[in-house]
Amino acid sequence: MVRVGYDIGGTNIAAGILDERNVLICKKSMPFPRGRGTQAVIDVCTALYRALLTEAALSDAEVSGVGTAVPGSVDIENGVVIDAHNLDFHHTPLAGLLHESLQKPIAVINDADAAALAEHGVGALKGTETSVMITIGTGIGGGLILNGQLFRGGRGNGTEPGHMVLRNGGRLCTCGIHGCAEAYCAATRLAKDGASFGLCGAKEVIDAAKAGNPDASELFRAFVDDLGSYLASIVNLLDPERIAIGGGVCGAGSFLMEPLRANVKEKCFFETCPEIVVATAGNDAGIIGACLIAP
């Protein structure tokens, strides 16, 4: 039996098939049908499902279940997307609608949780009982593995690690609060601050810092210090075995990871610091995580 997973984003819907050894044997994507309503999304998902089965030469009967990752808050128990702004999904019974079309058991999950599950299942967090996945992008997303399982939040709301406060009273976050980690540790911060000295985007800031540009170097140093304090907060609260970091900034490789590890180690209250590693499931993390929660 195989599982099918969707990673529904505001630009594309990606889908794939995971086999019994947790290998992604096939994937496809189609544009998100923006502004055309929920049924259009279900239709795209259904088309992707058929295309995947055809390509993998599998029959519908060989699919045990379907998982779906969405960028928003999810009522996991009922498979309802409570709010996914980029998809224009509000209290959308996604599991029910997909089940109607595919006639398969459906599970729905937040995309940051899916990434954590993917890293835990097949990636950088494999083998851990207590670990953390942090994705650094436009914002900060994340998921927690506690007792060897995805932590769904004490009240079922999951985790929103980007809105831990890192500099109380500081920069305004997109959520309306001043000083959230997201306002300092997202890639957007590098892009925004870099613009003030003429650099365009996080990657350009990192490249300029690598090349020794003093403004970019100072910005990058401040970014690493903020990110280090942020991860140290999580370390000192949860004492995890390992933290995996994902997102475009990880392309900086050891130029980011080495000073970051040293920074967290300095702020870690315990005798030894957890491992801090780059996530490995990459762009497929959403699909893989969605497959992994598929019934």
Added chain:
Amino acid sequence: MVRVGYDIGGTNIAAGILDERNVLICKKSMPFPRGRGTQAVIDVCTALYRALLTEAALSDAEVSGVGTAVPGSVDIENGVVIDAHNLDFHHTPLAGLLHESLQKPIAVINDADAAALAEHGVGALKGTETSVMITIGTGIGGGLILNGQLFRGGRGNGTEPGHMVLRNGGRLCTCGIHGCAEAYCAATRLAKDGASFGLCGAKEVIDAAKAGNPDASELFRAFVDDLGSYLASIVNLLDPERIAIGGGVCGAGSFLMEPLRANVKEKCFFETCPEIVVATAGNDAGIIGACLIAP
């Protein structure tokens, strides 16, 4: 069968007996034998044990086990106090030494974890599966209940919530890092800042704020805002059902709790905010928690 628990502090060693209904039926304390070595501590504990049994008219055979709470880091598995500065315990095999004297199974636990266990067992966190205890004193201590059990840290180091970073780069914490929550949310902060306008101690600051003193009011407002952001960080990461707060500042009652709840609610990323309540086990929390982990 009953359990005996110790709360070993740098000033006093308190001890008590918990019956099968988790009621503390008897307690006593003796001064900590400062500077007289580990065996003197064991002797005081042994004397307290005998005195408690006599007072409660119980025989040694009715004690199932003994728990010990200490202000420091603990290797729970082996019953070793790794480091408890105030007790001058360093890699001290406390469980082994107490067992030698009392001939009972012994468990050792950090005192903040003991307080969390006490609140979960008989106090303000009773009935929760995911909850947080934060004690506000000279420093910030705390314990987490996850999956209905005391969380011992992903690597067995427990939790050090006072060293989450709240204002990165800010005030120097006693741990040597700038900006820890402890530097802003401990009672010490009220005392230290209040001294600059002639007030002596956290309680005096709170009383002056209540009485409308403008300096004290502004300091108290800033304290509540920092504490609110700190608790919001924990809320947004763990989505707990409930947070209990202990320590002397809770004597301020609704003067603290009402603005604090409003502050956390504002910064909580989820639709509803967890309950924030005052801890109820009070000064006995250490003894009760120690009894609760007793074998």
